[in-house]
Amino acid sequence: MAQAPAEPPPQAVPREGRERGLREHLWPGHSPDRPEAYTSLPPQRQPPVEDFEPGRDHYQPQQSEPGLPSCENQGVRQGSDQPQGLRKSIYQPQAPDQDPYQAQDQRAPRQAPYQSQTPVQHLYHPQGAEQASYKLQVPEINISQRYAQRQGSHQAQEARQSMYPSHALGLDPYQTQEPKSAYQTHAVGQDPYQAYERGHGPYQPHEPGYGLYQPGYSLYDDQIPDPKSRMLAIQNAKAYLLKSSTTSGLNLYDHLANMLTKILDEQPTNAVDIIENISKDVKWAQFQKKMDTLRDEHEILPTFEAAEKRKALFLKANGEGDEELEEEIGETPLPNVMETAFYFEQAGIGLSKDESYHIFLALKKLISVQPIQTCRFWGKILGLEMNYIIAEVQYHEGEEEEETEEEEVIEEGGKGMGEVEDKDEEREKEDEPLKSTYKPPPVVPKEENGTGANKYVYFVCNEPGKPWVKLPPVTPAQIVCARKIKKFFTGRLDAPVVSFPPFPGNEANYLRAQIARISAGTQISPIGFYQFAEEEGDEEEEGEGGRDTYEENPDFQPLSVAEMVDSLATWVHHVQSILKQGRCVWLNPFQKSEEEEEEDEEEEKAEESDELQQEIGPPLLTPLSEDEGIQNIPAWTAWPSTNLIPQYAVAILQSNRWPGAYAFASGKKFDNIYFGWGHKYSPENHTPALPPPVQAEYPSGPEIAETRDPTLEEELAFKAAREEALAAAEEGEEEDEEDVVEDDEEEEDD
Amino acid sequence: SLNCVEWSLLPPATEEMVAQAEQLKGRFQGDPSFEYEYTEINAEDAERLFEDGKEPMIKEESRLIATIEQIDRAVGIIPRGAFVKTPLGSVHENRNFEGLSLTEAKKLSSYFHFTEPVNLKNKTLLEKADLDPSTDFLDSLEHDIPRGSWTVQLEKGGTVVVLRSLLWLGLTFYHVPMTKQYGYIYFGTGEKNLDLPFML
Numbered sequence: 001m002a003q004a005p006a007e008p009p010p011q012a013v014p015r016e017g018r019e020r021g022l023r024e025h026l027w028p029g030h031s032p033d034r035p036e037a038y039t040s041l042p043p044q045r046q047p048p049v050e051d052f053e054p055g056r057d058h059y060q061p062q063q064s065e066p067g068l069p070s071c072e073n074q075g076v077r078q079g080s081d082q083p084q085g086l087r088k089s090i091y092q093p094q095a096p097d098q099d100p101y102q103a104q105d106q107r108a109p110r111q112a113p114y115q116s117q118t119p120v121q122h123l124y125h126p127q128g129a130e131q132a133s134y135k136l137q138v139p140e141i142n143i144s145q146r147y148a149q150r151q152g153s154h155q156a157q158e159a160r161q162s163m164y165p166s167h168a169l170g171l172d173p174y175q176t177q178e179p180k181s182a183y184q185t186h187a188v189g190q191d192p193y194q195a196y197e198r199g200h201g202p203y204q205p206h207e208p209g210y211g212l213y214q215p216g217y218s219l220y221d222d223q224i225p226d227p228k229s230r231m232l233a234i235q236n237a238k239a240y241l242l243k244s245s246t247t248s249g250l251n252l253y254d255h256l257a258n259m260l261t262k263i264l265d266e267q268p269t270n271a272v273d274i275i276e277n278i279s280k281d282v283k284w285a286q287f288q289k290k291m292d293t294l295r296d297e298h299e300i301l302p303t304f305e306a307a308e309k310r311k312a313l314f315l316k317a318n319g320e321g322d323e324e325l326e327e328e329i330g331e332t333p334l335p336n337v338m339e340t341a342f343y344f345e346q347a348g349i350g351l352s353k354d355e356s357y358h359i360f361l362a363l364k365k366l367i368s369v370q371p372i373q374t375c376r377f378w379g380k381i382l383g384l385e386m387n388y389i390i391a392e393v394q395y396h397e398g399e400e401e402e403e404t405e406e407e408e409v410i411e412e413g414g415k416g417m418g419e420v421e422d423k424d425e426e427r428e429k430e431d432e433p434l435k436s437t438y439k440p441p442p443v444v445p446k447e448e449n450g451t452g453a454n455k456y457v458y459f460v461c462n463e464p465g466k467p468w469v470k471l472p473p474v475t476p477a478q479i480v481c482a483r484k485i486k487k488f489f490t491g492r493l494d495a496p497v498v499s500f501p502p503f504p505g506n507e508a509n510y511l512r513a514q515i516a517r518i519s520a521g522t523q524i525s526p527i528g529f530y531q532f533a534e535e536e537g538d539e540e541e542e543g544e545g546g547r548d549t550y551e552e553n554p555d556f557q558p559l560s561v562a563e564m565v566d567s568l569a570t571w572v573h574h575v576q577s578i579l580k581q582g583r584c585v586w587l588n589p590f591q592k593s594e595e596e597e598e599e600d601e602e603e604e605k606a607e608e609s610d611e612l613q614q615e616i617g618p619p620l621l622t623p624l625s626e627d628e629g630i631q632n633i634p635a636w637t638a639w640p641s642t643n644l645i646p647q648y649a650v651a652i653l654q655s656n657r658w659p660g661a662y663a664f665a666s667g668k669k670f671d672n673i674y675f676g677w678g679h680k681y682s683p684e685n686h687t688p689a690l691p692p693p694v695q696a697e698y699p700s701g702p703e704i705a706e707t708r709d710p711t712l713e714e715e716l717a718f719k720a721a722r723e724e725a726l727a728a729a730e731e732g733e734e735e736d737e738e739d740v741v742e743d744d745e746e747e748e749d750d
Numbered sequence: 751s752l753n754c755v756e757w758s759l760l761p762p763a764t765e766e767m768v769a770q771a772e773q774l775k776g777r778f779q780g781d782p783s784f785e786y787e788y789t790e791i792n793a794e795d796a797e798r799l800f801e802d803g804k805e806p807m808i809k810e811e812s813r814l815i816a817t818i819e820q821i822d823r824a825v826g827i828i829p830r831g832a833f834v835k836t837p838l839g840s841v842h843e844n845r846n847f848e849g850l851s852l853t854e855a856k857k858l859s860s861y862f863h864f865t866e867p868v869n870l871k872n873k874t875l876l877e878k879a880d881l882d883p884s885t886d887f888l889d890s891l892e893h894d895i896p897r898g899s900w901t902v903q904l905e906k907g908g909t910v911v912v913l914r915s916l917l918w919l920g921l922t923f924y925h926v927p928m929t930k931q932y933g934y935i936y937f938g939t940g941e942k943n944l945d946l947p948f949m950l
Contacts, residue, residue, distance in 0.1 A: 488949045
């Protein structure tokens with residue numbers, strides 16, 4: 001406590017301070033900072049207090065009550081021996097006092113003052129019942145006195161009084177002793193009142209007038225009215241404070257006591273400003289169990305659970321001997337994720353170190369499970385519920401697994417048979433419903449695994465530690481559809497993609513399609529890093545879409561960072577771009593099956609095949625300068641990672657077409673990465689495709705125009721007329737003229 | 751600031767600036783004094799503007815200010831209980847705010863927009879009875895339109911809860927449950943995501 005830092009007898013100081021404290025209450029205008037008040041100390045104080053040093057330092061200042069004792073001590077000085085002796089004797093049996101106090105503290109501090117007095121009584125019995133009773137009265141009277149004067153201070157002091165039990169050893173005896181000593185020296189317990197009722201203002205201990213109030217000289221003679229009524233008033237006040245609230249069951253007395261205890265324990269700054277908050281906290285703390293015999297069930301924190309999952313990553317795979325490790329160290333497909341993360345960090349891109357490391361370990365696990373030749377951390381796509389971490393992988397040749405086709409292929413069986421000339425006739429022939437003559441456009445077959453858009457296989461997981469899931473290869477139809485829609489990923493691979501035009505597949509397919517588009521658009525490398533292999537027969541393949549393989553250039557000379565940043569021509573795409581058709585290598589779907597050609601004799605088909613032109617995309621390894629920007633925004637933004645240290649700067653490229661795609665290059669190292677939502681940038685708002693126009697109806701003509709059915713009368717009339725006509729026709733053969741007239745008439749009747 | 755070393759103070763946003771900036775589309779240029787021209791303006795508007803004597807040009811600086819203001823107003827969020835309202839009506843920081851609990855942190859309703867409440871009066875009386883006027887005086891995120899324009903995720907093993915706005919792509923709010931740490935930050939192109947309804 002700051003109060004008694006350097007004073008040898010700290011207790012004496014608090015006493016003084018106590019007194020001063022009381023005075024502060026009583027006499028506003030004095031500094032409320034009690035600690036300061038406690039600094040000075042008359043040496044006289046010391047002796048009586050020595051006994052109480054252990055453990056009391058902190059509490060003495062809290063004892064405002066001791067204003068009482070302090071007053072008494074003043075008078076006691078002369079008889080200091082006595083109080084000491086008394087105190088000593090009283091001190092020893094303090095132990096019993098402490099217990100009730102401590103117990104009280106837990107139960108109800110409010111009882112403290114009372115209980116403190118009762119054991120004290122026992123203490124003092126040997127010394128004299130009178131004194132005991134006096135002591136009883138004195139504290140009470142003191143209390144009442146304060147109460148009468150300033151209720152606020154009174155309450156505060158009372159609270160302090162009750163706070164003591166928890167802290168002080170022998171606090172009570174201290175309290176009680178002082179009154180006792182007071183009483184010993186002053187027959188009338190009016191000395192205690194000195195501190196409170198001073199017409200002249202609180203006397204600081206160091207002030208000359210302090211020692212004036214010696215035993216035998218009471219200033220309170222004229223100020224203390226009838227003690228009995230005072231006592232009554234005290235009791236009433238206390239009873240009021242102890243009244244329990246009807247709603248919460250607390251009472252003000254206890255609450256104030258707790259609050260002040262808390263304040264004095266924690267010593268917050270500007271306590272008076274936050275007093276309401278403290279009050280609230282104390283009330284709230286009521287509902288917390290401190291000591292419960294029942295132990296809470298060991299709660300498994302979700303953090304712990306998550307850590308458990310990740311723990312698997314950190315374990316070394318069992319069953320692998322050292323030999324394998326050696327092999328791995330030589331050439332491992334594992335990418336150095338941390339190194340890449342370091343370079344990207346220079347640009348301010350990337351995940352936290354923790355996450356990067358976890359991804360690193362997760363990739364390692366993936367490699368140990370699957371036969372993988374090359375592996376790369378592709379990036380992270382954010383989703384609504386969960387995110388995706390994506391690894392780009394290439395299998396060893398020949399070890400690829402065959403996958404089941406999951407996509408729905410538009411049924412080729414849907415195409416119609418030969419044309420049917422007359423529907424009615426067909427209906428009469430067969431009872432089956434009409435076969436549709438609609439021929440869906442032929443499906444563009446997906447590219448083979450290992451080439452084109454399916455060159456790499458992608459694995460995803462939601463979090464490092466979760467199992468890796470392989471994404472199915474992408475079909476051109478999916479890519480074409482993915483270009484038209486814009487949906488957020490939810491994080492669940494089996495979620496349906498509800499959109500228009502309807503996406504053929506679920507979220508896994510959509511994800512794969514977006515990955516394919518992003519890769520095709522943004523995977524770049526410094527020029528010269530990759531070169532075409534010169535062994536292949538280029539000419540033959542060019543007609544079909546250009547070269548599609550490349551290899552690392554062993555003679556690669558890295559350009560300086562400045563050059564990489566200045567011109568976009570120093571970067572090239574090393575992934576084939578996807579044509580409009582949805583493939584990287586154009587394929588004429590009509591050439592494919594000969595069966596179709598034989599079956600179809602329609603002219604339309606022939607026309608279509610003429611119209612479909614070969615789609616050509618930019619060849620592989622085209623420089624970025626050929627990339628067209630969007631409106632007036634260039635497709636890429638290049639900047640060095642730092643302008644201040646050009647020697648170690650890293651060239652960073654940021655895509656504007658696919659926000660979130662980054663690439664860096666530094667010397668011989670380069671890499672691409674993607675962190676984002678997985679959507680292409682478009683300054684215009686996304687407009688979904690309109691539904692197709694309503695199918696035109698068959699043109700109406702007289703032959704299919706509906707007419708009203710003839711009524712029964714009309715039919716009968718018709719029948720009759722017909723019979724007449726027949727009869728007339730027979731007669732008409734003999735008599736032409738009449739028949740003709742009759743026929744005409746009859747025909748008119750029809 | 752363009753290089754995190756030299757900083758310039760931006761003036762507060764005015765309604766006019768916001769209205770003008772809403773018509774602009776496309777990326778920011780990076781140059782605060784770049785001037786945009788109205789390209790899509792009607793003839794009427796152009797006439798009106800010319801009458802006022804102003805040219806149909808907006809500086810990128812104003813656009814930046816307006817965008818910041820829009821973002822703050824639309825998606826600036828705080829956890830429930832971080833700010834309290836005194837009976838006198840003034841709002842100040844709650845020094846006793848100890849963070850949300852883990853279960854509370856996963857719910858959207860425990861986060862509020864840090865702007866003047868709009869929907870508060872529309873709640874039924876029953877709902878209002880449950881609210882605590884000292885802490886529940888702002889709009890909650892639950893009723894944001896369109897629904898689902900916020901994603902809530904737990905990162906780092908469940909120790910940090912991250913909210914991302916889908917309306918302004920790039921706005922990220924973080925909070926460490928049971929502590930006083932929270933905050934939001936924006937990294938992005940500064941464009942509102944008007945395609946949101948199509949994307950959900």
